[in-house]
Amino acid sequence: MVHYQARLDTTFAALSDVTRRGVLEQLGGSDASISDLAQRFHMTLTGMKKHVSILEQAGLVSTEKVGRVRTCKLGQRRLEEEAAWIEQHRQLWSARFDALDELVEHLKRKEKADAQRKRR
Amino acid sequence: MVHYQARLDTTFAALSDVTRRGVLEQLGGSDASISDLAQRFHMTLTGMKKHVSILEQAGLVSTEKVGRVRTCKLGQRRLEEEAAWIEQHRQLWSARFDALDELVEHLKRKEKADAQRKRR
DNA sequence: CTTACAGTGAACCACATGGTTCACTATCAA
DNA sequence: TTGATAGTGAACCATGTGGTTCACTGTAAG
Helix, strand or coil: CHHHHHHHHHHHHHHCCHHHHHHHHHHHHCCEEHHHHHHHCCCCHHHHHHHHHHHHHCCCEEEEEECCEEEEEECCCCCHHHHHHHHHHHHHHHHHHHHHHHHHHHHHHHHHHHHHHHHC | CHHHHHHHHHHHHHHCCHHHHHHHHHHHHCCEEHHHHHHHCCCCHHHHHHHHHHHHHCCCEEEEEECCEEEEEECCCCCHHHHHHHHHHHHHHHHHHHHHHHHHHHHHHHHHHHHHHHHC
16 A cells, blocks of 8 residues: 555656656557657657656556667556546545535525515 | 646646645545644645645645635646546557457467368 | 744755766667 | 667756745734
């Protein structure tokens, strides 16, 4: 359960960079080498290597080096935990706002009743 | 559309810290002051203030100061975009892996056929 | 009025991040 | 063998992050 939080830390951090999200998108289409990705995102090989390492660390990408080229593809982790976390908290959000909605409704009804009482 | 990416950046970054996720969880239960949160997470007021500011910046928390106490509650943004991004990419993931599954199935059938051909 | 309390802002610290260059290794191709 | 190509790692740089302390403001309460 300690790992769970650390995992969310690293995954969300990995997703918090526009380049890395772009790489995931790219790899969703087709596998690619470091050079491919570096060129696509206007970056040095070294820079792209770092991004790929971070994604790999988070389990979102897996790589294999054959000959001199390292091929990157989508990894085993499918963001289940992250999706679950977000969904769970969206429900909390909704619960809170539904409560607010109900309060508003309650106040509306009360206001109406008060107005009627006044009229009497 | 440029804002969209920047927004994802700041939101995922906001979610990438275990303390901030804890604060969201807490606020899902009930509103709280900075002092409440600081105490709950064993941190100075100043430190907690920074976290709250980051969450507020990301639209995940909203605050109001009345008297000397600032009350924090869940904000307007309900992680729709983030949930959508993750779901969309989970589908990409699935598509890629389904393709892999099919390839494996294909190879299995081929292997079987080859074996039968050999036997003749 | 005085004291205590809640928050704020500036300054500081150690460390992480996103990027670069440079020197290097290993592999492919002529 | 010679050269070009793909990647790697170390070092460096500017900036950001998560946290602190300290000095301060404003508000509540005796």
